[in-house]
Amino acid sequence: MKKYLLLFLILAATPQAFTQQKDLTLEEIWGGAFTTRGLESLRSMNDGLHYTLLNADPESRTVSIGKYAYETLELTDTVLISSPDNDIPYFSSYAFSKDEGKVLLATDIERIYRYSRRGIYYVYDIEDKTTTKISDRKIMSPQLSPDGSKVAYVLDNDLYFLDLRSGTTTRITNDGEPNAIINGITDWVYEEEFGFVRAFDWNSDGTRLAFLRFDESAVPEFSMDVYGEELYPSQYRFKYPKAGEDNSIVSLHLYTISDGTLRDIELKDAYYIPRILWKNNPDELSVRTLNRAQNHLKMYTVKGVDASVSLLLEEKDEAYVDITDDLTFLEDDSFIWTSEKDGFNHMYLYNRDGSLKRQLTSGPWEVTSYYGYDPGKKAIFYQSTENGSINRDVYRVGINGKNKKRLTNQTGTNNADFSTNFTYFINTYSSAETPYVYTLNRASDGEKVRDILDNSALAEKLKGYKTSPKEFSTIQINGYDLNMWMIKPADFDPTKSYPLFLFQYSGPGSQQVANRWWASNDYWHQMLAQQGIVVACVDGRGTGYKGRDFKKMTYRELGKYEVEDQVAVAEKLSEYPWIDADRTGIWGWSYGGFMSSNCILQGNETFELAIAVAPVTSWRFYDTIYTERYMSTPQDNPNGYDDNSPLTYPAMLKGDYLLIHGSGDDNVHVQNTMRMIEELVQANKQFDWAIYPDKNHGIYGGNTRLQLYTKMTNFIKDNL
Structure with a gap:
């Protein structure tokens, strides 16, 4: 078995050294004691020699955009600074127009879902030093035209644009309606699974706008109670298509600025439209479509005044085709594209007519x-x-x-x-x-x-704490060499016996075994290791970065091969003389919670403890785009859904099981945990559970994470 050992710190192995080092604490982990220093998000300027950074001073309530030279990293100019005297408000983010003549400023931002935000926005003219407020009401996804003369945005599900020269606002659509019609921004499931919010785009010369319209009238509505602090709870309702249910009907439209012409574009077999992108030619728009099964992608060109549609590229896969932003149109509108079609994700160059010119990497x-x-x-x-x-x-x-x-x-x-x-x-x-x-x-x-x-100061600080190397290796499981890391106690003694605690996520294309710096969970795993627990993580079949076949072998069977692998990992590691085979635990969040739940049930002879945070307990409860990509629909694949669902196996619970969820989780609904609870109750099984009121999928805010990880730590101490 090939092994790679990466030493995080070289620690003195004498008992005296250990007594001089401190224990990691949850209060420090979740109180920010080990926060890494990072760079503010920078924006490279058109000359390629300078970049800009946002510099905020909360005490004086001023914020500025500084211009810096790459070569020296020194401030060379200040683009603007907020002040009541110059009508520039205190802003939290900014974006330049393509010509860098104007700056879009965001204020009073309100989060909606994972990526979507609404707020009050301004446009600052660098030459004239004037500031224009786009709307008195909160808007979404504003975008400046390439020449900075206009800004398009969405208000109350309708698309508008403001002409900055004339001050005139034009309403492009008139049928926007909450939980029914959305113009120019995506619905919930597109935002979550295709990863974008702004569903409109200016062409290269700012003369036309392309946008998507979502008719979600037929999409079933989901409701969540919001407990808040008032006498009566309220209810939040939004459209959420669960696997096998109706999706929004999505259509493509083109708007011409000069004459206000609005044209509907007919795209055959376009169940999903996950990306639109204008080419360099201002008369040509690229549009990607997918069938519902997401295994047949087409990229079209919409061209000219008559908006003729022609097929540019086509890809098929027996499982599914991933959607990415890896597309660049060159000056002549030939293009660079990535694909898994040779078995690994590589880059390809295509001619402007869609014919393949060459494969660039292999x-x-x-x-x-x-x-x-x-x-x-x-x-x-x-x-x-x-x-x-x-x-x-x-x-x-x-x-x-x-x-x-x-x-x-x-x-x-x-x-x-x-x-x-x-x-x-x-x-x-x-x-x-x-x-x-x-x-x-x-x-x-x-x-x-x-x-x-x-972050050398952090590395130096950590020398004062008990920590252990993260040991990387591979482990052969079910015929595959799987990537693994392991953390042993700093005073590890191979003559002793230690409990084993597995961490995993295991979702399609994911990776947890990676040679990178620690996240918060790594500090927690270190803390557990110094309390006498061996912590390990293995990326099983279905995870990413080892080729198309390895990733997609779990197609239609989410939770089958992944569970088999984690059970086999626990059994194999338990053969080590210093692992106590009767003290094996596993935990995970979201997909990882789905996995840990399945492992404590289907692997009940192997695992004595499991913690599931915000788990999916049946893929029937999860959204269409993600679930059907990997599972097809429940109508087409009922056994795939039910045979691998924890809800099918409550009677198999033998070990200690902790189930945790946020009641305000708009992503993996608390319904998953409530149904699991009911199945366990009816099977007369004892277990522990916790619900965090109004907390979303991340379960955070105030002392929430500290309380949550204290609960999990105590559960492990008491039961493993």
Whole structure:
């Protein structure tokens, strides 16, 4: 078995050293004691030599946009600063127009779902130094036209645009209605599963707008009680299509600014429209569609005044086709595209007519991020797993598919943020032993220009605490070499016997075993390890970055192979002489909660304890896009849904089971946990459970996380 050992810290192994080190505490973990320093979100400017940062001073209630030079990292100019004297409000985020002549400023932002927000927005004219309020009411997803002369936005489910020169507001649609018709922004399920909110886009010269319309009238409505602090609870209602139910009817429309013409575009077999993107030619729009099964993707070109529709590209898969943003139209509207069609995710170059010109990357590894194309140097920049599936490196390759060069040289996780003209990139590096380090690098050869920021102070601070190396290896399970990490107690003694506690997520295409710096759960796992528990994590079949076949083998059977793998992992690790086979636990959140629930039931001879946080307990309760992508519909695949549902096996519970959910979870509804509770009650099974009032899928706010992790820690101490 091939093993990789990555030492986070080199710790003195003497009893005296351990007595000098402190224990990690939940209060510190959730109180921010180990927070990493990071860079503010920067925006590269058009010249590629400068970037901007938002600089806020809460005490004086001022905020500014500073302009910095990549080469020196020094402030060279201040684009604007908020002040009552110049009518610039205190803002929380900003966006430039394409020509950088105007800046969109966001204030009074109100969160809706995962990505969607509404707020009061302003446009600042840099040359004139004037500020324009877009609307007195809260709007959604404003976007400046390329020349900055107009701004389009959504208000009360209708699409508008404001002409900044004349001050005239034009209403494009008139039929928007809550829980019925949405114009220009997505419905709940598109936002959650296709990952976008703004469903309109300006063409390249700002003369036309393309937008999607969602008719969700037939979508079943879901309701959640909101307990709040008033005498009576209220009820929140929204459209949520569960697997097998009706989705929104989605249609595409084009609006011409000059004459107000609104044209409906007919797309055959377009059950889903997950992406629209204008080409460089202002008369050509690319539109991606999917069938309901999500295994047949088509990309169309909508062209000209008559909006003729022609097929540009087509992809099919026996399981499903993933939707990404990996699409770049070059100057002549040829395009770069990523696909799994050769068994691994790679980049391809297509001619403007959709014919394949060449495959740009190949091999038994995955392109994990596509950063973009530099037309000057005719080079493409990307991130991949070429140095092992748990690592990430940044590369460049020519548009001819040749002269590939690795731009990062440290083993771990490297993420790049490139300047607009691809002169520089800011590399964010971390590993299991090194907290985040930020450096400025040349894009031509990857050479470091200068250090920007690191977290050496955090690494030094952690030397004062009891921690252990995160040991990476592979473990052979059910015929596959699966990636694994393990954390042992710092004073580990192979002659002793330790309980085993598994953590996993296991969802399609996911990854938990990765060579990167710690998240909050890693600190908690370290704390458990120093209390005498061996903590391990294994990415089983169906997880990502090991090729198409490995990822998609769980198709139509979510929870079957993944559970088999976790049970087999627990059994194999229990063969180690220093693991107590009668003290095995598992935990997970969301999909991981679905998994831990199945493991304590179907693996009741192996697991003595399980914690499930916000679990799916039946895929019949989850949304259409995610669930049907992997399972087809319940009508088509009833056995796949029921044979792998924890609701089918309550009578098999033998061990200690803790079930946790937030009552305000709009994603995985608390209905999942309530149905699980009822099945366990009727099976006369004893278990523990907790409901967090009005908390969403993340279950956070105030002391919520501290209380939650204290509960889980005590449950483990008492029962494992």
